[in-house]
Amino acid sequence: MCGAPAQTPVLPAGVDLSKETVIYGAVSKEGAPVPGAYVRLLDDVEEFVAEVVTSASGDFRFFAAPGAWTLSVLHRDGKARRQVQAAGPGLLEASLQLS
Amino acid sequence: MARADVLVSADWAESNLNTPGVVFVEVDEDTAAYDVNHLPGAVKLDWKLDLQDPVKRDFVNKEQFEKLLSAKGIANGDTVVLYGGNNNWFAAYAYWYFKLYGHESVKLLDGGRKKWELDGRNLDGERVSRPATAYAAQAQDSSIRAFRDEVIAAIGNKNLVDVRSPDEFSGKLAAPAHLPQEQPHIPGHIPGAVNVPWSKAANEDGTFRSDEELRALYAGVDDAKDTIAYCRIGERSSHTWFALSELLGLRNVKNYDGSWTEYGSLVGVPVERGA
CATH class of the missing domain: 3.40.250.10 (Rhodanese-like domain)
Structure with a gap:
């Protein structure tokens, strides 16, 4: 699915990673984490699925499902976007940089 | 309105x-x-x-x-x-x-x-306290709240608007994707419900779309019939209830706050899956 993640996301107790497809990462700009960024998860036809706000360390996470997804970030200092493919349950790291 | x-x-x-x-x-x-x-x-x-x-x-x-x-x-x-x-x-x-x-x-x-x-507007962390009042509420207005039996009876008769994402409507996801997907309710939607995701009523910055855009979005919701909106726990469907009832002025719109966590847990009720 992906290489060893630089860090693992904070997950609620009881989350079973053999069942949950967790797409997670951090938003940064010029190497610095961006808290308070709005990260959207879009489905394979770009329809809105969910939105979260990045934490103080710039982190976000979604519980998705296997398939193709797009991440879209909105912040007053910039935007970012990337596509990810989740092959199966487990952790999928997908960090983004604002430009 | x-x-x-x-x-x-x-x-x-x-x-x-x-x-x-x-x-x-x-x-x-x-x-x-x-x-x-x-x-x-x-x-x-x-x-x-x-x-x-x-x-x-x-x-x-x-x-x-x-x-x-x-x-x-x-x-x-x-x-x-x-x-x-x-x-x-x-x-x-x-x-x-x-x-x-x-x-x-x-x-x-x-x-x-x-x-x-x-917009970069000011927020602060000040502790806020206001002098206490003697607030008097009205009895609950049952004309805007739907309960499960009414929802089951509405199948084939009223407009049922499922405002969750297409993946939740079809049953691919069991909850919005910021929440874990292992949920006690079964996936799917109420038969005959139309899927108009709440997000289509909002711009990217969270503001509501114009009345003209909203009218086009909900063109399939027949105002001659009563309407019930639902989602997973009733909060996103409140957003759609607001658009339909308060912005567009449709008559007889109810929010089903039991929503899919209730309906998807009921024994014996009809459920559909797929888009």
């Missing part, structure tokens, strides 16, 4: 933060967000602790709601301006809840916290 009666802009809010008789109230899914920072002078309502019965699945009763609003310093004559994160999902839910208990003047801050933050 005109848009100006139910929505305020961020500019209006910014210049009315200290206006007597206007109370800003933050309601978030993330109930800790307010504690970090909030609109200057705003009070907080916790959608779970303050608005849900502590034991059974239901709302607080009229007396509890009166006690809550009195303690928060909200008077019957105040204009309550609600806002929050998640594109105002929980603020819209609180709006519907205030209407349920008959509060006269309640409005939503268009775009909620998101637009406020994207």
Whole structure:
């Protein structure tokens, strides 16, 4: 699915990673984490699925499902976007940089 | 009902933060967000602790709601301006809840916290306390709240609007993707429901789309019939209820707050899967 993640996301107790497809990462700009960024998860036809706000360390996470997804970030200092493919349950790291 | 009666802009809010008789109230899914920072002078309502019965699945009763609003310093004559994160999902839910208990003047801050933050407007972490009031609520307005038997009876008769994402509607996801997917309810939707995701009613910055865009979006909702909106727990469908009832002025729109967590757990009721 992906290489060893630089860090693992904070997950609620009881989350079973053999069942949950967790797409997670951090938003940064010029190497610095961006808290308070709005990260959207879009489905394979770009329809809105969910939105979260990045934490103080710039982190976000979604519980998705296997398939193709797009991440879209909105912040007053910039935007970012990337596509990810989740092959199966487990952790999928997908960090983004604002430009 | 005109848009100006139910929505305020961020500019209006910014210049009315200290206006007597206007109370800003933050309601978030993330109930800790307010504690970090909030609109200057705003009070907080916790959608779970303050608005849900502590034991059974239901709302607080009229007396509890009166006690809550009195303690928060909200008077019957105040204009309550609600806002929050998640594109105002929980603020819209609180709006519907205030209407349920008959509060006269309640409005939503268009775009909620998101637009406020994207605009770079001021937030502070000051502790806010307002002098207590003696708030008097009305009996619940049953014309805007749907219960399960009415929803089952509505299949094939009324407009059922499922406002969740297409993946939740089809059954691919069991909950919005910021929540774990292992859920006790089964996936799917109510037979005959149309899927109009709540997100289509909002712009990227969280503000509502124009009346013209909303009319086009809900063109398939026949105003000659009564309408019931639902989602997973009733907060996103409050957002759609607001668009249909308060912005477009459709008659007889109800929010089904039991929503999919209730319907998807009922024994023997019909369920559909797929798009």
